[in-house]
Amino acid sequence: LVLSAVARGGPLHGFAILRWIEKASHGELLIEEGALYPALHQMEADGWLVSEWAVSEKGRRAKYYDITAAGEKALRQKSKEWTRYIDAVRHVATADPAEE
Amino acid sequence: MMRRGLRRAPRAVPDSEGDVRDEIAHHIRETFDLLVAEGWDEDAALAEAERRFGSRDGTVERLVRFQRGRRRRAAPIEWLRSVAADLRFAIRQLRRNPSFTGSVVVTLALAGGAATAVFAVVDAVLLRPLPYRDADRLVELQLAPFDFPALDPVRYRMWREAGGSILEDWMAFYSLRLTRTDGAVAEPVDVVAVTPGTGEALGLTLLLGRWFDADDGRAGSTDVVILTRAYFDRLGADASLVGRTIRLESGPATVVGVLRDDVRVPDFGPRGDLWIPIRDDLTAAGLEIMALQSVWARIPRGSSLIGARDAVDRIAASLDPAAAPEGGWAIDLVRLEDRSTRFAAPLVADTMGTTNRSLALLSGTVAAILLIAVMNGLNLGGMRTISRSRELGIRASLGASKRRLLRQLAAEGAILGALAGALSAVVAWLSLSGLVRLIPEDVELYTPFALGLERRTASFAVLVSLFAGLTISAMPAVGVLAGGRLRPIPSTAERPRASIVRRALVVAQLGLSLLLVVGSILFASSFVRLNREDPGFDHRRLAVVDLALSPARYPGPPDWGAFRTRFEEALEAHPAVADAAVSSFTTIVRDRALQTEGAAARGGQPALFPSRTVTADYLAVAGVRLLSGRSFAPEDVGRDVAIVDRDLSLFLWGTDDALGRRFRVGDGRWREVVGVVSDLRILGRDQREGPHQALYPMGSACCPNLTVLVRSRTEPGDILPVIREVLRAVDPEQPIQRLETAADTLAEPEQTARLLAILMSLLAALGMATAAVGTFGVLAYSVRRREREIGVRKALGAEPSRLVRMVLREGFLLCSLGLAGGAAAMMLLGDAATPLLYEIDPRTLTFSVAAAAVLIVVVTAASLLPARRAATVDPVEVLRAE
Numbered sequence: 001l002v003l004s005a006v007a008r009g010g011p012l013h014g015f016a017i018l019r020w021i022e023k024a025s026h027g028e029l030l031i032e033e034g035a036l037y038p039a040l041h042q043m044e045a046d047g048w049l050v051s052e053w054a055v056s057e058k059g060r061r062a063k064y065y066d067i068t069a070a071g072e073k074a075l076r077q078k079s080k081e082w083t084r085y086i087d088a089v090r091h092v093a094t095a096d097p098a099e100e
Numbered sequence: 101m102m103r104r105g106l107r108r109a110p111r112a113v114p115d116s117e118g119d120v121r122d123e124i125a126h127h128i129r130e131t132f133d134l135l136v137a138e139g140w141d142e143d144a145a146l147a148e149a150e151r152r153f154g155s156r157d158g159t160v161e162r163l164v165r166f167q168r169g170r171r172r173r174a175a176p177i178e179w180l181r182s183v184a185a186d187l188r189f190a191i192r193q194l195r196r197n198p199s200f201t202g203s204v205v206v207t208l209a210l211a212g213g214a215a216t217a218v219f220a221v222v223d224a225v226l227l228r229p230l231p232y233r234d235a236d237r238l239v240e241l242q243l244a245p246f247d248f249p250a251l252d253p254v255r256y257r258m259w260r261e262a263g264g265s266i267l268e269d270w271m272a273f274y275s276l277r278l279t280r281t282d283g284a285v286a287e288p289v290d291v292v293a294v295t296p297g298t299g300e301a302l303g304l305t306l307l308l309g310r311w312f313d314a315d316d317g318r319a320g321s322t323d324v325v326i327l328t329r330a331y332f333d334r335l336g337a338d339a340s341l342v343g344r345t346i347r348l349e350s351g352p353a354t355v356v357g358v359l360r361d362d363v364r365v366p367d368f369g370p371r372g373d374l375w376i377p378i379r380d381d382l383t384a385a386g387l388e389i390m391a392l393q394s395v396w397a398r399i400p401r402g403s404s405l406i407g408a409r410d411a412v413d414r415i416a417a418s419l420d421p422a423a424a425p426e427g428g429w430a431i432d433l434v435r436l437e438d439r440s441t442r443f444a445a446p447l448v449a450d451t452m453g454t455t456n457r458s459l460a461l462l463s464g465t466v467a468a469i470l471l472i473a474v475m476n477g478l479n480l481g482g483m484r485t486i487s488r489s490r491e492l493g494i495r496a497s498l499g500a501s502k503r504r505l506l507r508q509l510a511a512e513g514a515i516l517g518a519l520a521g522a523l524s525a526v527v528a529w530l531s532l533s534g535l536v537r538l539i540p541e542d543v544e545l546y547t548p549f550a551l552g553l554e555r556r557t558a559s560f561a562v563l564v565s566l567f568a569g570l571t572i573s574a575m576p577a578v579g580v581l582a583g584g585r586l587r588p589i590p591s592t593a594e595r596p597r598a599s600i601v602r603r604a605l606v607v608a609q610l611g612l613s614l615l616l617v618v619g620s621i622l623f624a625s626s627f628v629r630l631n632r633e634d635p636g637f638d639h640r641r642l643a644v645v646d647l648a649l650s651p652a653r654y655p656g657p658p659d660w661g662a663f664r665t666r667f668e669e670a671l672e673a674h675p676a677v678a679d680a681a682v683s684s685f686t687t688i689v690r691d692r693a694l695q696t697e698g699a700a701a702r703g704g705q706p707a708l709f710p711s712r713t714v715t716a717d718y719l720a721v722a723g724v725r726l727l728s729g730r731s732f733a734p735e736d737v738g739r740d741v742a743i744v745d746r747d748l749s750l751f752l753w754g755t756d757d758a759l760g761r762r763f764r765v766g767d768g769r770w771r772e773v774v775g776v777v778s779d780l781r782i783l784g785r786d787q788r789e790g791p792h793q794a795l796y797p798m799g800s801a802c803c804p805n806l807t808v809l810v811r812s813r814t815e816p817g818d819i820l821p822v823i824r825e826v827l828r829a830v831d832p833e834q835p836i837q838r839l840e841t842a843a844d845t846l847a848e849p850e851q852t853a854r855l856l857a858i859l860m861s862l863l864a865a866l867g868m869a870t871a872a873v874g875t876f877g878v879l880a881y882s883v884r885r886r887e888r889e890i891g892v893r894k895a896l897g898a899e900p901s902r903l904v905r906m907v908l909r910e911g912f913l914l915c916s917l918g919l920a921g922g923a924a925a926m927m928l929l930g931d932a933a934t935p936l937l938y939e940i941d942p943r944t945l946t947f948s949v950a951a952a953a954v955l956i957v958v959v960t961a962a963s964l965l966p967a968r969r970a971a972t973v974d975p976v977e978v979l980r981a982e
Contacts, residue, residue, distance in 0.1 A: 014123060015130035033131075034154030037124065041115075041163055045170050053119070056126075058133070063115075063123045 003048060003067060003075040011052075013062040014040060040065060048074050120163045128153055186511040193512060201516065204477045207870045208520035208568050211473035213527025214863060215466040216561040220532055222463055223556060230436060233303025234398060239267070239405070239433040241395040241412075256392055257382065259415070266411040267397035267433075269301040272378060274392050277648055278385060279349045279833060286833055289331070289348075289373040293384035296377050299326075299359070301398065307332070309342040309357030312377040316356075319381035323353035331373040332358045349653070349833070350385035396436070409433050462859065465619065468612045469867045470568065475605045476874040477516070477572035509573045517569020521562035528561055603914060606878050609871040610918025610955060613864075615925055617951040620864035623857040625947070638723025641678075642842035643810045643819045645827075647834060654804065661800045663831070668715075670826045671810060676819055677826075678811040681721035683714040683795075684803045696752050697762040697770060711765075712807075713798040719743070719777065721809050729759045729775030736774070736797040743775040743795040771796070809842075868955070871918075872962040879911055879966040891975040900971035907970050911963030912956075919952050 005012065005020040012020060014036055021031060043049045048071030056062040067075070115123070128149045135145035150156060194201040232238060241259070260270050274293045279286050296312035307329060316324050325346065327335070335341060345352045353376070378384045399408050412433060647667075654660055664682055671680040716732045718724075727746060742763075749758040762770040771794075780793045812819035820839055827834060883890070890903055926948065 013126065013130075015127045018127075032154060033127065033152055034156075034159045037120075037127075037159055038162055038166065041166055045166075060126060060129065061122065062126045063119070 003043070003071055003078065011054075011064040011066040013056065013064050017065065043071065046074075047071070115163075115167045117160075117164045117167075120160055120167065124153070124156060124160055124163075128156070183507075183511070186508050187515065189508055190511040190515050194515060200480055201519075203873060204480055204516055204572060205519045205523060207473040207476055207873065208516070208565055209523035209527055210866055211466070211469045211870065212520055212524030212561055212565045212568065213531060214866060215470050215564055216524055216528035216557055217531040218462045218466045219560050220528065220557040223560075232436075233301070234401075235436060237399045237401070238396055238436045239399060239408070240436060241397065242432040242434055256395055259395075262415045263397075263412060266400075266403075266408050266415075268400050269297070269396075269398040271295055271298040271301055271396045272392045273298065273394055274378065274384065275372070276384070276387070278374075281347045281349070281833070288836075291348075291374045291376055291385070292372045293376050293378045299375075305360045307358045307360045308339060309355070311357060312375075316377045317380050319379050319383070321379075323348070323351060323385060324356045324377065325353045326357040326359060326375040327355060328359050328372050328374070334373075348385060350387065353385070399433075405433060405435060461619075462863075465616060465860065465863050465867075468616060469863055469870070470564065472609045472612050472867050472870045472874075474568045474571050475609050476870050476877075477568065478574075479602055479605045479874050480877055481572045510570060513570040513573025514566060515569070516572060517566035518562070520569060521565030524565050525558050525561040528557065602878055602881075606871075606874050606914050607917040607921060609874045610915055610959065611921035611925060613868045613871040614919055614922030614948075614951055614955055615929070616860075616864035616867040617954050618922075618926055618947055620857070620860040621947050621951055623860045627854055627857040639842035641812045641815070641819075642722070643812060643823060644838065644840060644842055645808045645810065645823050645836060646838035647806045647808065647827075647836060649804045649806070649834070653831075653833070657802070660802065660804055660806075664802075664806060667806075667808065667827065667830050670830050671808070671823070674822055674826055676812055676814055676822050678813050679717070679721045680808060680810045681715050681718040682798065683712045683718055683807045683809070684798065684805060695764050697764075711794040711796060713796045713802055715798050718795070718809070719775075721811050723811075724780065725778045727776045727778055728757070729773070731775060732795075732797045737799050739797065740769050740771045741774045741797060742771040743777055744773055745777050745780045745793045747779050748794055749773070749776050868958055872958045875911060875914060875959050876962040876965065878914070879907060879963050880969070882910065883907060883966045883970045886970075887973055890970050890973045894973060895975040903970045903973075904967040907967035908960065908963050911959050911967075915956055915959040919955065923948060923952075 005017045005024070008020075008024075017040075018031060018033065018036060040049065040051075044051055044065070048068060049065045050068055051063050051065045053061060054064050131149035131152060132142075132145050135148055136142060140148060153159075230238070256272055264270075272295045276291050276293065277288050278291050280289045294312075296314060296317040299306070299311045306326075309326070312324065312326065315321055325348075327341070332341065341355050342358065343355065345354050347353075359375070376385050399405060409432075649660055649663060654663055668680050668682055671677050714732065716734050716736070719726060719731045729743070732741070732743065744752075744758060744763075752758065752763055753761060758773045758776050760772065762772050764770045777795075808823075810819055810823055812822075820841070823839060824836065827836065893903065894900075
């Protein structure tokens, strides 16, 4: 989720990532704010994200995250897993036991 | 704003705690902004923002912990990565300046290579621990007052029995030469007789077979031999040799073992083909041993050398009082590791003392060259700093830390050093293999190690070069540390202090070069002088043959005398031979009791007192000049008379007439001087400390070891096959120990002098070349820096010749300062070199003047190119560049 935000939205700081997800999910998905940063830092350590301190449009110093090639690969992998999972859930939800 | 380009430059450094707090604070601030924009009042907005975020401190703490762990894990990798980056950058820098890199690497490699080669020798001869088991506890037993010959076997046995509790692992050895016959071939073999157990006690290893055991040492058992690896290879390296029988003149002997190739025990003699056991009845290969060559033993673990010495002294007082000389027996225990010459038997100790001195001298010389090379590199590096201070300044202003810049400079130094190190290992390898060939066979370096490039030597090369490389990069580093000067745009004028440092370096280089050049001149002229020295006899058309009569076939004095007469007569009967005379081998006494009759012995004793017994016609055949008195007559045989050389006469009686006076040596017989001859150099020309030689008349019963002088009618080289032929006719089985012309015999000790002269000249040339590069560099740089000034002068009408003179003057100034410094150092160091020189005072002005002349020529040559450049500066060009 975070990865796709960064992948689509370009270099973003933490708050913007949160906003992006909120907007993209039409307010359906809300990530706990306190949990976002540990996740970001972990992904950075894993080499999925890179970061740089820069000055935001509001003139504030902020840490911007961007996705790396490794991150994109992980993103593709994760979305594939998610799609499979969602498909599976959907199949279960709509399955007709009689077909078994 | 941020661009995607960010992806290419991953942030390597983990966040600090401050970063983490900032990041969270930024988040809360954004939330706050959002809330305020949504219409919250500020206090409520702040509280809501904090609430939405959750536990702020907890998160911060979690993140900080996480980042700290990351930093710990990443540190080594990050470090390696940045070092790699530094190295890459350094390589780029060095490749951009091929002339700088090349000259530094080459000079360092040459100097380092020379240093390594010398280190290899010093290490093998002096430094490396002896390759024997528990070598630190091994001692040599030296018998006083006569330390040559060491110990006779009977006394050895007494000592061994009495001292068995004080010392363990007793070993004795004795080297001799036997003839091995194999069908038609009779070849001399070098044999080492050792007490059984010697090999094991030394911790040596066998390639094949077994060591001598107790049975081999029992009297009357079958003869057995152990082959050295070299001899085993010479016999075809056939493993089935073990168990087979070879024929020695003493009879058949069974091969029981083969030593491994790395076994070298130089005390046993330089070559050593075979080992045979010394039997319990103190015979070896059927021969009675008259004197052991050396006795070694080991101090038991836990005992001290001093304690063992005391105990041995107590035994000395109680043993064998009847045969004891005045003052009683004394035994000295000398640790093998402590012997000033680790492997020299007492006889050669003096020669080896010179070896140690030569090694010290060579070490000093290569250290000087290394110093020159490093100063040269510093100088070149320092010049580069000026141009580089701009680059460094730019990088510093772009945010590179001082530490980072220093690391990059160190990386450059390390690369320079590593390159030079690899090259210098090659240089060392080449010069060592050259050196080994230069060293004449007779100049045996007393070391159990083969000279060559192995791990110790190679790591020395690399370490020295790395150190030198890093030192060279230190000059710009000092600039970095001084900090303030790192401006992106440096002033064009050079800082005066740096230029003084640079000139001082050149002066020092020139001074050191002067020392080296003087040294090489001294050694060369010492060699020439030695060559001209009158040996005291007529060595032209003279051949020398040494024979050691086989004890098996010539067991006693009558046989020796008979052989001698037959051989001498057969020689004189040959048409190519003018005359022949016989003497014994030289006996050398290191005697502390050389006395004259009726007078107290003069203070000080000669280091060596060589003497030999000679036949009556010896003086005539050898062409020795008689100064006063007479030559020996046949009726002198058996009488206590002597002929002394002028050195001995001067030593004993000063300028008084020596004829009719009497003196005595160790054996206590008073001998009357009947003749004085010119100085004899029978041990070679280099006998400065007074050879003090004496000749005694040869009795008819003398001796198992003969030196026969043969005066030929033809060229001396042609007589050698004749002598061989005559000997074959007299006794076909008698091996020859040495057969050469007297001129060659004389040349032997000169080999060392020549070797030293050659080495010193090569090293001096190397040092001087490096100093010349330094001078050239400084002058060239100074001309470039002053191009504008020179251009202006030219535009104002200065003659090109004046400009040339201006540059040359600068060169001469450097040169004369260097010469002054060098001359001062020479005065201080002169004494150290004196013992190595043959009757030459190192402070002789001529040599210094000659060396200075050489140096002036070299410096002038090095200044010419920059001077010409100054003369050809185009004023228009220079001024346009302004």
